[in-house]
Amino acid sequence: GQQVMQIPQYQHVQEGEDFTTYCNSSTTLSNIQWYKQRPGGHPVFLIQLVKSGEVKKQKRLTFQFGEAKKNSSLHITATQTTDVGTYFCAGSNTGNQFYFGTGTSLTVIP
Amino acid sequence: DAGITQSPRHKVTETGTPVTLRCHQTENHRYMYWYRQDPGHGLRLIHYSYGVKDTDKGEVSDGYSVSRSKTEDFLLTLESATSSQTSVYFCAISDQRYNEQFFGPGTRLTVL
Numbered sequence: 001g002q003q004v005m006q007i008p009q010y011q012h013v014q015e016g017e018d019f020t021t022y023c024n025s026s027t028t029l030s031n032i033q034w035y036k037q038r039p040g041g042h043p044v045f046l047i048q049l050v051k052s053g054e055v056k057k058q059k060r061l062t063f064q065f066g067e068a069k070k071n072s073s074l075h076i077t078a079t080q081t082t083d084v085g086t087y088f089c090a091g092s093n094t095g096n097q098f099y100f101g102t103g104t105s106l107t108v109i110p
Numbered sequence: 111d112a113g114i115t116q117s118p119r120h121k122v123t124e125t126g127t128p129v130t131l132r133c134h135q136t137e138n139h140r141y142m143y144w145y146r147q148d149p150g151h152g153l154r155l156i157h158y159s160y161g162v163k164d165t166d167k168g169e170v171s172d173g174y175s176v177s178r179s180k181t182e183d184f185l186l187t188l189e190s191a192t193s194s195q196t197s198v199y200f201c202a203i204s205d206q207r208y209n210e211q212f213f214g215p216g217t218r219l220t221v222l
Contacts, residue, residue, distance in 0.1 A: 042213040100145075100154070
């Protein structure tokens, strides 16, 4: 079956440092979504990427979809304590299912 | 937040007992999903529905069944709960096939 791998599993950064999480699929994806889950909360949708090589920005967050549509990344510039949480990617190729990555847990040290 | 609720929010049960979790939405979205979340595994799809009485299996469907008799309700049943089904269960909805999913608050289930 389809697998979506995400690295790193954990990341601790000093406030103000940058952060990146990577998502890799064993198969070509039709689209990819990113979610954020705060501790004790539920996943919240951040963005969806559809096109090969697509780059989207949301304030300090930059999302990329690889040219081969098999990988994606989320980069946060100058992290803040409000960025704490677990970031998940979710990829889909065909059908109605999205396959979630295992997530990257971000800790921001003030 | 989207109008999506889950009940119960917490449940402790014993091995071998049946358990039903309910997901209720007020958004009239067509698609509904049940996921389980476990440490080191992220979110894994159990079952999903693409309309009333239209359901299909996800990647971890063994031991679970679902029903959707109304647009707003999606039920997840564990016919005979096992300790391996101890998890946090999330319901999600979306209006179209590849659109963003809105998640409910989750149900924490413990099977002793």
